[in-house]
Amino acid sequence: MKTLRVALVGNPNAGKSTLFNALTGAQQHVGNWPGKTVAKKVGFRTYGDYRLEVVDLPGAYSLSAYTFEELITRNYILDERPDVVVVVIDAANLERNLYLAVQVLELGAPTVIVLNMMDAATARGYRIDLDGLAEALQAPLVTTVARQGQGLDRLLEMLTAVAAQQIDSDYA
Amino acid sequence: MKLLSLVSIGLAAAAGSIATWVNGQHAITAEPQPGPFPLSQAHAGEALRLVRIDAGCRLAHRLLELGLTPGVALTIIQNSGGPLLISVRDSRVALGRGMAHKLQVQRA
Numbered sequence: 116m117k118t119l120r121v122a123l124v125g126n127p128n129a130g131k132s133t134l135f136n137a138l139t140g141a142q143q144h145v146g147n148w149p150g151k152t153v154a155k156k157v158g159f160r161t162y163g164d165y166r167l168e169v170v171d172l173p174g175a176y177s178l179s180a181y182t183f184e185e186l187i188t189r190n191y192i193l194d195e196r197p198d199v200v201v202v203v204i205d206a207a208n209l210e211r212n213l214y215l216a217v218q219v220l221e222l223g224a225p226t227v228i229v230l231n232m233m234d235a236a237t238a239r240g241y242r243i244d245l246d247g248l249a250e251a252l253q254a255p256l257v258t259t260v261a262r263q264g265q266g267l268d269r270l271l272e273m274l275t276a277v278a279a280q281q282i283d284s285d286y287a
Numbered sequence: 288m289k290l291l292s293l294v295s296i297g298l299a300a301a302a303g304s305i306a307t308w309v310n311g312q313h314a315i316t317a318e319p320q321p322g323p324f325p326l327s328q329a330h331a332g333e334a335l336r337l338v339r340i341d342a343g344c345r346l347a348h349r350l351l352e353l354g355l356t357p358g359v360a361l362t363i364i365q366n367s368g369g370p371l372l373i374s375v376r377d378s379r380v381a382l383g384r385g386m387a388h389k390l391q392v393q394r395a
Contacts, residue, residue, distance in 0.1 A: 126378075177349075179348070181349050181352070205377070208378075
């Protein structure tokens, strides 16, 4: 069974750890302490023919790496070269979150964009043009409500597709 | 004690400010300023709008990354000497006083 390495990145409190727990089933405390994800958390899951190794990276506002946590995140993406980088975005806070998403895309890493907390965005009356956004970013886009497990199947499908494609092209 | 209070009022009046009394404590409230003023002078609970960042490119860059873009709405959670705690784009951000001096804001 082939292992795919999946890295979760995103702004602090975008829902990375919630998504991490939903994906890997790890029971962990998800709180609101700034910089709480300093430890490297790895979880596993099998999906289809793959074994997913999911890493929950520390929250970052930017890859310019102003803080130690941001440095860990940047270095992981650059040095460890995960098979897919999942950028977790707080859909209720697009403007600031997309900044990091674009930086990851500019690195050229295989990326899936997750608009998390879609329920919160909807509750605020935000209507997001998902087709337009995916088109502008030129990246696959998935919407989730990680807290309720919504959208996880689609995300798994998407990230394995992106990661597998990447692996194939490496050996093509 | 009373004499001291009277002196305070006198000083405040002389400075062109209004002295208000709350539970025996007094706070000197400045006249409303028409233009932008430094974030460091704003009070907790105030609804503000960021007008300008007067900082070097490194700090300005970082503040923009944190979502402190010109025109953004922000509120002060705490400003009681030392670093300030503000709320911007659903996040709490702590700013050193020096940084807060460089952010020009307006009342929203």
